[in-house]
Amino acid sequence: MQKVNLEEKFRLFDQYFTPKIVGELNGQYIKIAKFLGEFSWHTHEGEDEFFQVIKGSIIIHLRNESITLNEGECFIVPRGVEHKPQALEEAHIMMFEPKSTGHTGTLENEQTIAIENQQWL
């Protein structure tokens, strides 16, 4: 069985807002992503989503507030809550969410990656 070194995994890709799967447990995926710029407003109807900042900082915009997360900080976006992640500089993020979660939720646009095209690292 293999451990996962997050820093090594982050060196394996450059694209922003394209989550990569690094682990699976109990019907959930552990994913990592690099954020830079603004992602789309979107909602996950049936899935809560956990964000942990591994490096840098991000802003999770909700419709009524914006939450800044720095390194070592975590936030759970509850199902049904519209949100828009943003990073002013490159940030490294770990996420924990059900295997069924598409990263743009119910939205489909040019940023959307189909669930079956999500990559394992």
Add this chain to the structure above:
Amino acid sequence: MQKVNLEEKFRLFDQYFTPKIVGELNGQYIKIAKFLGEFSWHTHEGEDEFFQVIKGSIIIHLRNESITLNEGECFIVPRGVEHKPQALEEAHIMMFEPKSTGHTGTLENEQTIAIENQQWL
């Protein structure tokens, strides 16, 4: 909605091997714990368990190998696999696991904390 700052949460308790709940999503808990010394050999029959080292390092002993996890490293212990966590110096750990997971699995001993007595921080 509140973010979770892991460093702040770790300052709130001192006990070793007593996981505290810091978040809940999709039927899973996010827990944190301080490890020092050896925990008991135990198995979770129906639950995979994710460990991430936030500070320090730990060893996850399996029956056929021992895996050292340093800061920024993660490991998933699959359900049914007997394991014994150990820390030679104090280490800070984040875990993801189903809400039904007791930290000593199918073992009950003096280290066991009943699920209903697990604390939120």
